[in-house]
């Protein structure tokens with residue numbers, strides 16, 4: 001299959017391309033504007049690189065034809081940035097995704113797989129969250145991904161596009177050095193001997209999914225040709241204080257040795273979220289098999305190599 005991967009130079013993209021290459025798949029084009037991911041991140045991997053923006057329709061019309069499937073990862077990904085500048089977030093995540101879908105439709109590309117999000121779409125709700133819950137986003141980022149899901153559904157209904165939204169939970173793993181997400185931020189600060197910053201009292205719960213399990217799930221969804229919305233998470237909730245203890249263990253530190261600075265809880269963030277993954281398991285055999293301790297150990301090993 002001939003893949004076009006938007007945002008392919010980013011954290012999930014590079015891990016996905018490594019996984020596809022290992023499975024013998026080399027027909028991959030990456031489209032990325034290098035705001036966060038850089039083409040150097042693809043060194044040693046087999047993929048052709050196009051520098052460009054998903055909002056540039058002329059470029060899309062040149063690059064898209066000839067591909068069988070689009071895996072759409074490019075986005076303005078940070079919840080807090082979206083609260084500061086909702087217009088920019090809308091432009092990239094809603095307008096950009098719409099341009100991409102329109103260009104895909106006109107290029108006759110039938111498969112469209114898009115990265116969506118779990119907690120940020122559903123909002124504050126009793127976990128475990130699942131695909132049948134009514135979404136009530138608390139941030140512009142969550143709203144932009146929900147709008148994207150609306151267009152995925154509409155393009156399936158109106159034009160027969162085989163579209164799927166994969167709602168990722170909190171992804172962590174190697175190649176995440178530039179990420180603001182919690183595991184990456186903690187490991188970066190630990191490397192610099194700086195205190196970990198926790199917003200709130202650390203009892204908030206998240207669903208941490210190892211990136212290796214995520215990229216397998218993405219490819220399983222493509223291969224199975226499924227449509228609709230699927231959550232990809234670990235299926236387990238872990239609170240932040242527990243996560244810190246586990247990180248201390250993989251760093252061979254004693255409990256409480258990592259300094260933690262507690263600050264005010266941030267508006268727009270969700271207190272507790274973790275998800276059910278039964279739908280993805282039943283539909284395409286998704287199996288988040290890497291334990292949190294094993295995933296953290298692999299991630300820490302990678303961060304240490306970057307020192």
Ligand SMILES: NC(=O)c1ccc[n+]([C@@H]2O[C@H](COP(=O)([O-])OP(=O)(O)OC[C@H]3O[C@@H](n4cnc5c(N)ncnc54)[C@H](O)[C@@H]3O)[C@@H](O)[C@H]2O)c1
Nearest residue numbers: 007010011012033035036037053054073074075115168171
């Ligand atoms: N990492 C997570 O925990 C997580 C959780 C839920 C959803 N997601 C979604 O998964 C996708 C991938 O996330 P990631 O963690 O790899 O993020 P990332 O920031 O590492 O990668 C995103 C990539 O998109 C590129 N990009 C941004 N704007 C662009 C534009 N206008 N045109 C072209 N390229 C552009 C960036 O340069 C970057 O390389 C995103 O859609 C994100 O919203 C990620």
